[in-house]
Amino acid sequence: xxxxxxxxxSARLCxxxxxxxxxxxxxxxxxxxxxxxxxxxxxPSAPQLAASSWILMDxxxxxxxxxxxxxxxxPPASLTKLMTAYLVERxxxxxxxxxxxxxxxxxxxxxxxxxxxxxxxxxxVSVDDLLHGIIIVSGNDASVAMAEHLAGxxxxxxxxxxxxxxxxxxxxxxxxxxxxxxxxxxxSTAHDLARLSQxxxxxxxxxxxxxxxxxxxxxxxxxxxxxRLLWRDPSVDGLKTGWTTEAGFCLVxxxxxxxxxxxxxxxxxxxxxxRAQETQKLLSxxxxxxxxxxxxxxxxxxxxPRVWGGDNNELxxxxxxxxxxxxxxxxxxxxxxxxxxxxDLQAPIAIGDEVGTLEVHLxxxxxxxxxxxxxxxxxxxxxxxxLFDQVQRFFSNLISNFTD
Numbered sequence: 001x002x003x004x005x006x007x008x009x010s011a012r013l014c015x016x017x018x019x020x021x022x023x024x025x026x027x028x029x030x031x032x033x034x035x036x037x038x039x040x041x042x043x044p045s046a047p048q049l050a051a052s053s054w055i056l057m058d059x060x061x062x063x064x065x066x067x068x069x070x071x072x073x074x075p076p077a078s079l080t081k082l083m084t085a086y087l088v089e090r091x092x093x094x095x096x097x098x099x100x101x102x103x104x105x106x107x108x109x110x111x112x113x114x115x116x117x118x119x120x121x122x123x124x125v126s127v128d129d130l131l132h133g134i135i136i137v138s139g140n141d142a143s144v145a146m147a148e149h150l151a152g153x154x155x156x157x158x159x160x161x162x163x164x165x166x167x168x169x170x171x172x173x174x175x176x177x178x179x180x181x182x183x184x185x186x187x188s189t190a191h192d193l194a195r196l197s198q199x200x201x202x203x204x205x206x207x208x209x210x211x212x213x214x215x216x217x218x219x220x221x222x223x224x225x226x227x228r229l230l231w232r233d234p235s236v237d238g239l240k241t242g243w244t245t246e247a248g249f250c251l252v253x254x255x256x257x258x259x260x261x262x263x264x265x266x267x268x269x270x271x272x273x274x275r276a277q278e279t280q281k282l283l284s285x286x287x288x289x290x291x292x293x294x295x296x297x298x299x300x301x302x303x304x305p306r307v308w309g310g311d312n313n314e315l316x317x318x319x320x321x322x323x324x325x326x327x328x329x330x331x332x333x334x335x336x337x338x339x340x341x342x343x344d345l346q347a348p349i350a351i352g353d354e355v356g357t358l359e360v361h362l363x364x365x366x367x368x369x370x371x372x373x374x375x376x377x378x379x380x381x382x383x384x385x386x387l388f389d390q391v392q393r394f395f396s397n398l399i400s401n402f403t404d
Contacts, residue, residue: 004343016216043289043328049278052248052268055190056282058292059254059261060199061368066287070191074267075171077114077242078138079188079250080180084159084195085134087145088127089204090164097150099128109145114181117223120184129218131207136216137223138241141181143338147178155176165192168199180245182216190204190265197239197252211238211254228276233283241275250276255283260326295331295360296323299375302358308348309390310378316339317355320373325360327367336361340370349378373387 008045046056046066047336062069104122110121117139119125125145133142147157154177161175170192176183201208214225229236235255242250248268255262265281271276296302298321304314317339325335343355347353353374360368 001332023239027144037160042066046284047281049281050269050274050279051266053190054266054278054282055194057194057198057263058286058290058324059201059263060292060294060322061326062198062324064191064366065262065290065326066282067191070194070265071172073180073187073189075186075242075244076188076193076267077182077247077319078251079193079242079252079267080178080186081134081143082174082193082200082252083139083165083175084143084146084157085131086162086179086196086200086204087150087157087164088131088134089200089207091150092127092175092207093204094184099126099137101127103127103130103145104151105141106148110140112140112144112179112181114140115178116140117216118219119145129140131173132210132213132216132217135210136213136225137242138226139223141169141182143161143178147392165196168195175263180242180244180247182246190267192267197265200239201254201261201263208238211240212236214346221257225251226272227251228272229255229279232276233280236283237275237395243272246262248385249275251279253279253283255287257287257372259288260287262286283398289329291329292324292326292330293335294324294339295335300320300336301375302363302372303341304357307345307347307349307378307380310349311381312378315349315355315378316375317372318375319358319370320352321370322361323358323368323370325362325368327362331362334363341372347378347380349374351375351377372382 010056047076053072053074054066055067055070057064057073104127105119105121105123107121110119115138117133117137119141130142130146133139144154147154148331151157151160157178158175165173173188174184174185205293212230214230216338216384226241233255234259236253237256238254239252248270249272250267252265264279264284266275269278296319298319301316305317307315324338338361339356339357351374354371355374356372358370358372359366
């Protein structure tokens with residue numbers, strides 16, 4: 001069963017299939033006026049950056065707006081700490097740890113080289129302070145301390161990192177440590193890091209504010225966030241910088257303007273200033289030429305198809321997640337939705353069962369597809385109801401085949 005729907009600016013579902021025809025008197029029609037074609041939005045090519053690899057993604061819809069070598073495996077440097085922080089946030093959300101928990105600082109954590117939060121051996125430091133130290137000042141010592149606290153050491157923690165990378169679809173990523181310090185077989189890609197950033201933003205929004213902090217002070221030492229765009233662009237509120245000699249200067253940023261949030265990843269630039277400038281080019285391009293619309297809320301009822309043999313004749317069908325679409329600006333009136341429903345739904349049906357697909361069209365192009373799921377349980381009907389439905393279904397199919 002295919003049902004086309006139109007999506008207007010309000011993003012509400014509008015069914016336009018006619019259910020009956022009614023005769024009306026003929027009315028004189030006015031002389032048709034010539035139609036002046038309206039120009040479509042012209043999208044220029046994405047900017048070319050002085051970087052090894054980059055990507056620009058909408059954080060809600062997941063649509064990629066620009067990319068270059070985005071699946072090339074590269075050393076991620078301290079961008080690694082995005083996964084370290086993500087796992088800390090996950091455990092906080094699960095309730096296995098609390099921000100007020102105190103972490104014992106080992107000599108191993110204290111001795112870790114590179115950028116530091118400047119914790120001392122034998123100190124007890126809160127999870128809250130360590131998370132801030134990881135995100136804002138890229139503390140390698142804080143990262144190792146949390147790895148030891150959560151998994152007993154960096155090696156088992158790296159195994160956890162890789163398991164979650166697989167779960168998130170980061171198919172070109174492998175972590176050897178929690179810091180991003182150079183190590184053989186430690187790599188990621190711009191695409192994978194954008195996907196991880198999307199999860200950081202959407203999965204644990206209660207902790208995302210940390211990424212926008214410009215400074216962090218611990219032990220009487222004030223340190224700045226190295227993301228220059230936090231000072232230059234008020235719409236930028238994250239995420240993480242990285243640098244090693246091998247990786248070059250890298251930056252993962254996110255910015256929100258109105259209801260649109262973008263994530264950019266730039267890897268392998270030649271300076272701190274260059275990674276900021278190249279990132280700004282990507283963000284400006286995305287916000288200038290694209291817009292993101294929320295089409296449907298999670299749980300929105302999009303159709304009520306017939307169900308055979310159930311204790312209810314109709315099933316409420318919809319989406320189990322919010323549906324966003326990113327498209328060129330000023331083309332939202334061209335959006336249509338097509339509901340491809342399974343033509344022969346039979347009870348029993350459980351909440352969450354897939355019963356079809358939702359296709360979103362922009363003109364003749366399919367720009368998105370989502371599962372259609374049952375929003376309620378339909379149990380089997382009684383014996384008489386099932387027999388009656390079998391007869392009705394037989395004649396329904398017979399008539400349908402005849403008319404086809």
